[in-house]
Amino acid sequence: MTLTPIHPEGWAPALGYANGMLAPDGTLHVAGQIGWDASKRFVADDFVGQMRQALANVVAVVEAAGGSATDVARLTWFVTDKYAYLAAQRAVGEAYREVFGRHFPAMSMLVVSELVEDRALVEIEATAHVG
Structure with missing residues (x-):
């Protein structure tokens, strides 16, 4: 099976990883994305x-x-502060709907002590089915 790397046009290069990998069957694995x-x-x-x-x-x-x-079937969220997430539930919902509308895929959230980028408060990865 040959996987195709996916990189949005105009984005800075991904170093040491791919932003997405597309399988021939249309399964797309999206790398963890942060707030940059x-x-x-x-x-x-x-x-x-x-x-x-x-x-x-x-x-x-x-x-x-x-x-x-x-087309997104699954989201996995990694957050560094559970209480920041819980305190902002209304704003979280509004921001989510701005991007995803009323599409709610399967989701998991994990609380982690830190992320690789020091300023990152959240990282979200996904699986989608396209084509």
């Missing part, structure tokens, strides 16, 4: 701002593979 933009600059220092950007990054990878947000 295409130039790898953080757009916010708050949980909701980073979460919105991470979700938008997930969708950008899916779209680069020819899909859309509704």
